[in-house]
Amino acid sequence: MTAERVRVVRAWEWARPERPARRELLSAVPELEQAKPPLLFVPGFGHGAWAFAEHWLGHAASRGFPAYAVSLRGHGGSEPAPDATLRAYTHDVVQAAAGLPRQAVLVGHGAGARVVTHALARYPARAAVLVAPVLGGWATFGTALRRNPVGTLPAVFGAGLRLNRRQLFSRDLADADARRYVSQLGRASRRAQWQLLTGREPEPAVGRPPVLVLGSPDDRVVPASALTRAARRYASAPLLFPGMGHDLMLDARWREPIDAILDWLDKDPARPLG
Amino acid sequence: MSSSTDLGRPVSDRGDTVCVIGAGASGLTAVKNLREHGFGVDCYERETGVGGAWNWRHDRSPVYASTHLISSRPFTQFPDFPMPDDWPDYPHHAQLLSYFERYADHFDLRQHIWFGTEVVRVEPVEGDRWDVTTRSTGGYGPERTSRYAAVVLANGHNWSPKLPRYEGLEQFRGEVMHASSYKDPAQLRGKRVLVVGAGNTGCDIAVEAAQQASHCWHSTRRGYWYAPKYVFGRPADQVNDTLLALRVPLRVRQWLYHWTLRLTVGDLTRFGLPKPDHRVYETHPIANSQLVYYVGHGEITPVSDVARFHDRTVELTDGRQIDPELVVFATGYLPRFEFLEGRVLGDEEGSGRPRLWLNAFAAGHPTLAVVGLVQPDSGIFAISHWQSVLFARLLTLRTSRPERAATFGRKVAAGLGERYSAKVKDSTRHWFEVGHADYLRALQRALYDLEGK
Numbered sequence: 001m002t003a004e005r006v007r008v009v010r011a012w013e014w015a016r017p018e019r020p021a022r023r024e025l026l027s028a029v030p031e032l033e034q035a036k037p038p039l040l041f042v043p044g045f046g047h048g049a050w051a052f053a054e055h056w057l058g059h060a061a062s063r064g065f066p067a068y069a070v071s072l073r074g075h076g077g078s079e080p081a082p083d084a085t086l087r088a089y090t091h092d093v094v095q096a097a098a099g100l101p102r103q104a105v106l107v108g109h110g111a112g113a114r115v116v117t118h119a120l121a122r123y124p125a126r127a128a129v130l131v132a133p134v135l136g137g138w139a140t141f142g143t144a145l146r147r148n149p150v151g152t153l154p155a156v157f158g159a160g161l162r163l164n165r166r167q168l169f170s171r172d173l174a175d176a177d178a179r180r181y182v183s184q185l186g187r188a189s190r191r192a193q194w195q196l197l198t199g200r201e202p203e204p205a206v207g208r209p210p211v212l213v214l215g216s217p218d219d220r221v222v223p224a225s226a227l228t229r230a231a232r233r234y235a236s237a238p239l240l241f242p243g244m245g246h247d248l249m250l251d252a253r254w255r256e257p258i259d260a261i262l263d264w265l266d267k268d269p270a271r272p273l274g
Numbered sequence: 275m276s277s278s279t280d281l282g283r284p285v286s287d288r289g290d291t292v293c294v295i296g297a298g299a300s301g302l303t304a305v306k307n308l309r310e311h312g313f314g315v316d317c318y319e320r321e322t323g324v325g326g327a328w329n330w331r332h333d334r335s336p337v338y339a340s341t342h343l344i345s346s347r348p349f350t351q352f353p354d355f356p357m358p359d360d361w362p363d364y365p366h367h368a369q370l371l372s373y374f375e376r377y378a379d380h381f382d383l384r385q386h387i388w389f390g391t392e393v394v395r396v397e398p399v400e401g402d403r404w405d406v407t408t409r410s411t412g413g414y415g416p417e418r419t420s421r422y423a424a425v426v427l428a429n430g431h432n433w434s435p436k437l438p439r440y441e442g443l444e445q446f447r448g449e450v451m452h453a454s455s456y457k458d459p460a461q462l463r464g465k466r467v468l469v470v471g472a473g474n475t476g477c478d479i480a481v482e483a484a485q486q487a488s489h490c491w492h493s494t495r496r497g498y499w500y501a502p503k504y505v506f507g508r509p510a511d512q513v514n515d516t517l518l519a520l521r522v523p524l525r526v527r528q529w530l531y532h533w534t535l536r537l538t539v540g541d542l543t544r545f546g547l548p549k550p551d552h553r554v555y556e557t558h559p560i561a562n563s564q565l566v567y568y569v570g571h572g573e574i575t576p577v578s579d580v581a582r583f584h585d586r587t588v589e590l591t592d593g594r595q596i597d598p599e600l601v602v603f604a605t606g607y608l609p610r611f612e613f614l615e616g617r618v619l620g621d622e623e624g625s626g627r628p629r630l631w632l633n634a635f636a637a638g639h640p641t642l643a644v645v646g647l648v649q650p651d652s653g654i655f656a657i658s659h660w661q662s663v664l665f666a667r668l669l670t671l672r673t674s675r676p677e678r679a680a681t682f683g684r685k686v687a688a689g690l691g692e693r694y695s696a697k698v699k700d701s702t703r704h705w706f707e708v709g710h711a712d713y714l715r716a717l718q719r720a721l722y723d724l725e726g727k
Binding site: 004005006007008009010011012013014015016017018020091094095098099100101102103122123124206207208271 | 310312347348349353354355356358359360379380381382512513515516518519660663711714715717718721722727
């Protein structure tokens, strides 16, 4: 079980450090400091920090949590990076987390959750939340191909992965909003898209963070079975929000999942034993 | 709960709490990793701030105004708390201090640190526990003794100057200082300066003397390999580690290194520098791009070792006489554990040199670890981090899997004095010399063995 062992020697990473890229970091900070841990939201492929700035950042701040969202390089307002790798994205997340004033909770959405699982091996997060996680592997690819062949197939040949409205949102979301969100979508780099399928398994997390997995059984990107598998990896069961699309932070009922996350953090989850 | 010592002073029992001595880089990472593993921690720091040697406000800090990192950023940062990626390859010491302060704040470590408190005595007591006696720095106030489940020594090894003995040094009428009191190039301005020692500090000071002093002699015991900080447009240590990542054997790496230096730095004997009497990796590496440059501009005169001092002049081993006004001894530091009996660390003869396994673990004392007592050919903080992780796991297993901890103890006893580098020249400078890759691989193995993975 090599993947379960902590890695001490990372000669390649030391010898070829990741190149820095300008990062967009959006934030909403409560007016009064309340000794709650900062949250760092990590958007998935195609999304930028804007996806969290829409509702979740402000809501978390109103409940006393300093909230930040980073755009992976090549996304949102961060520097363009057509050749970025998963490792570069991980670098961006670890840098953003270590740059916060206090030990942060990492919240990853979609493929951003995969990036978070890599980041957890390089930064001892206080806790981690995986929202509708796309942890990669061929099963994800199969689902995407079945649900959205037109958007997925070109990605195999290096085009951007296109997600459609029906995958991302429920029917409850107003048309105008849905159109606006879809028009803001960008794309991840070709290499990173492939690495999502073929890349290495994440190394074990450092600092034993408690992990929460949540999603929707009606998500058309991440099937319910994938949610259960992801949660089982961290010895828990997923929290489910039926009737929502993949983009839980933008869908009409965005308030429910973020409240569940903040409630979970408020009761101060213990570190797992071991 | 409290009991009392032989002297009748009360001992407050701190239960399962672990004591960490020092809040420099190594102490901070020990506090953080012990906390992460669920231990209570009391850390004692004689100064009023964190950062140890890297805090220029501390009277024991060896940094001078121009101190920069010798190893580049990826090798120097803590493995789980990277330095900002917009920092230079070789940050300045003030950036290092801000890095440690941010580390302490980020992981909320200050609440566990007793500032302005120095440790007077550390004594083993029965049950593998430790009595630690402290008092306010400077000796004010009463002493206090607390009993701990374990102790981490992270008091550093670059603060007690090592001054070689020279015949006639007392009658020398010029100014003499150790590099530890060198702070600013203004101290050299307009003077005839002799710098003794070719460590990284000695070379830095020689370069500053070349820029500021009216004349600079640089005296070295032997010839060294002066590696530039950049080769092929990249930090030299990153190029070197590319070879390590490829698992290129030592001999081949030495050959490639020599070849690279011949192509980039060239033949130094042409400048009057002695030919190195060893291969690279056999002495602590020197990374300095400017020294050779200033030798080539005649601003530094390389000279041989000092033989003796006269009242106005210095006699060299080749018989030459020079007349410096200021002599700077960049002759290094010696480790000191004045609060602990040498025997505890395996130093039976009182030579001051501990005998440990992985430079961290003493035989017969399973609840004691020395963190950061290494002189790697690269950054030290990652090593301190993993040492303290290993110690925290060991302490955890002492209760959950005592047989594993016992096996570890036997390994410590068997492996005392193990080396993790190429064969190095015999000198106090190389007491703790380790090759970072060899050392970290050994530590990784110890970690896997301990956890049965």
